[in-house]
Amino acid sequence: MESQDLRRAGLKVTTPRLKILEILAGSGIEVLRHLSAEDTYKRLLESNEDIGLATVYRVLTQFEAAGLVSRHHFEGGTAVFELNRGEHHDHVVCLDCGRVEEFADADIEALQGKAAERLGFSIADHSLIVYGHCQRTGCAYRKA
Amino acid sequence: MESQDLRRAGLKVTTPRLKILEILAGSGIEVLRHLSAEDTYKRLLESNEDIGLATVYRVLTQFEAAGLVSRHHFEGGTAVFELNRGEHHDHVVCLDCGRVEEFADADIEALQGKAAERLGFSIADHSLIVYGHCQRTGCAYRKA
DNA sequence: TTTGCTGCAAATGCTTTGCATGTAG
DNA sequence: CTACATGCAAAGCATTTGCAGCAAA
Numbered sequence: 001m002e003s004q005d006l007r008r009a010g011l012k013v014t015t016p017r018l019k020i021l022e023i024l025a026g027s028g029i030e031v032l033r034h035l036s037a038e039d040t041y042k043r044l045l046e047s048n049e050d051i052g053l054a055t056v057y058r059v060l061t062q063f064e065a066a067g068l069v070s071r072h073h074f075e076g077g078t079a080v081f082e083l084n085r086g087e088h089h090d091h092v093v094c095l096d097c098g099r100v101e102e103f104a105d106a107d108i109e110a111l112q113g114k115a116a117e118r119l120g121f122s123i124a125d126h127s128l129i130v131y132g133h134c135q136r137t138g139c140a141y142r143k144a
Numbered sequence: 145m146e147s148q149d150l151r152r153a154g155l156k157v158t159t160p161r162l163k164i165l166e167i168l169a170g171s172g173i174e175v176l177r178h179l180s181a182e183d184t185y186k187r188l189l190e191s192n193e194d195i196g197l198a199t200v201y202r203v204l205t206q207f208e209a210a211g212l213v214s215r216h217h218f219e220g221g222t223a224v225f226e227l228n229r230g231e232h233h234d235h236v237v238c239l240d241c242g243r244v245e246e247f248a249d250a251d252i253e254a255l256q257g258k259a260a261e262r263l264g265f266s267i268a269d270h271s272l273i274v275y276g277h278c279q280r281t282g283c284a285y286r287k288a
Numbered sequence: 289t290t291t292g293c294t295g296c297a298a299a300t301g302c303t304t305t306g307c308a309t310g311t312a313g
Numbered sequence: 314c315t316a317c318a319t320g321c322a323a324a325g326c327a328t329t330t331g332c333a334g335c336a337a338a
């Protein structure tokens with residue numbers, strides 16, 4: 001039950017929070033994993049939920065603070081959110097169709113860490129995004 | 145002469161463009177290498193230049209299109225610009241003082257490339273930003 | 289009941305644009 | 314002279330916030 005996650009995060013269990021968590025968790029489909037606030041809002045409307053956009057932003061921000069979701073800034077001024085599933089990973093974004101794929105590479109992580117240490121930094125976080133073009137059928141239809 | 149760079153980029157040589165290029169190039173000091181539009185604008189005012197903020201944005205955007213500068217989105221909603229000096233590099237940003245350091249790592253580049261290819265992407269670009277805390281004297285005074 | 293949540297509308301911060309004027313080539 | 318640049322003010326977007334009403338515990 002998702003209510004547990006909310007309680008554990010010290011948040012009251014409310015409809016908006018449950019529904020948003022559901023939407024983030026429900027779309028197991030990888031292409032739909034990364035949602036903007038607006039995307040999430042639209043999904044809520046489609047589900048006939050009467051939840052304001054401001055609440056969506058508030059809830060997503062709280063989820064982020066609670067460690068339930070991650071916020072990413074892919075290019076285009078709009079932030080996207082994704083449910084945390086434990087393991088860290090980086091992203092590849094298709095410039096044509098917006099498709100987002102994930103990958104994890106321990107070697108890259110290690111090298112990053114070394115580079116930052118060499119400069120006298122203790123690492124708190126990092127963001128690695130590769131932009132490219134995917135060679136998939138159906139590509140380019142989402143951006144249009 | 146910097147006018148050459150402008151002409152080569154197909155841009156008319158005007159005072160705003162020259163001054164902005166100067167500011168970006170002039171501050172060889174590494175800490176001052178990454179400037180927001182607002183930062184740049186303030187420098188212009190300090191130099192008694194009567195140039196509007198809108199022009200700063202326009203010029204920086206043109207410079208980016210011409211390949212003269214790169215735009216980065218470090219966390220915080222504000223874009224920063226940096227003069228291109230040929231070699232690609234990544235960034236480490238101090239969360240306390242905002243200091244930005246650069247590093248280049250061919251191994252990371254190669255691994256990124258492989259990861260993206262494995263997913264069926266041809267790479268166009270990428271952004272790697274490490275956030276951390278620098279252990280420097282004077283740290284934490286810039287953010288305040 | 290009490291504390292914390294929500295919706296709405298207004299405010300914010302960064303960036304872009306329309307338009308009349310100015311200027312490089 | 315002509316095309317492109319600039320300045321200013323207004324518009325645009327994504328996101329945040331103030332506040333009165335609501336709801337979870």
